Amino acid sequence: MIERRLVTDSLRLLLETSTGKPCGIGALPQLAGKAAEPPYSVVRSLPLTLDGAPFSDLNEDAGTQYQVDCVARSHAQAEWLADRARTGVLGRDRAGRWLNPLSVPGWSCYARSLVLDAGPEDDPAAVIVAYVIRFQLDWTPAG
Template sequence: MIERRLVTTGLKTLLADLTGRPVGVGALPVDTQGKPVAPPYTVLYPLDHTTNDATLADRHTTAVSEYQATFVSGPTPGQPDSRGGYEQAQWMADRGRKVVERPADGSTGYAHTLTIPGATCWKREATEAGGTSDPTDAIITSVIRFRLHLETSA
């Protein structure tokens, strides 16, 4: 069986590598002292996780995991009148969308490794889900939903 916790950790790590910014799971990311970090950052929300491979002798060797990644822009720390903007949020989303990027040389697989112990992700999907803004907090977001098709590996 594919452990959801390991899938979440793998996607979180990949998004942090691609954006160069912190990622929180279901909450704002925090620093080493446990304090929320300043934007930009990503909040990763685990959604559905299906383990039924729809066969009579289902051995739960496959899974489909879905996530929502909310890419958050925000005011510049130390600048009281600054605001988050669409350009910053879209830059973050563009970096995050690289989860599904294919190699430039046309070879098979994906350009960026998604490491999940005991599982292989053989198909990745990304769907733009829009974005939101909160003018009172000066925060703008862009949202992508990811679907990861997995199978156990040897």
């Protein structure tokens, strides 16, 4: 069975690389022991589904869902960060290969999709703007 922690770590690394901004797992990212200043993103694990073989079989496919909260100081900055995150996860080159790999030993991510693009909150009085995106990542054993 796929180790969820490895998927989460790989997605966090992909987001940091593709956005150039810090990314936390389930919480505000830390830089040198201090809370990161916006813009940054936070990855949150959502439901895991298994498909195919029985649960105890090591050859089942897995579907993981993640929420990415893009946190910024302004509406425009939140949209910029969300655009970078979306392109980082879903972007492909002309040959159809993913622009950014998701590396999990023994597994291949064969499909990535956008589940929800909620957009930024539109509260002009807010000090922080959050833009919520959800992704589905589908995995099969590499072999």
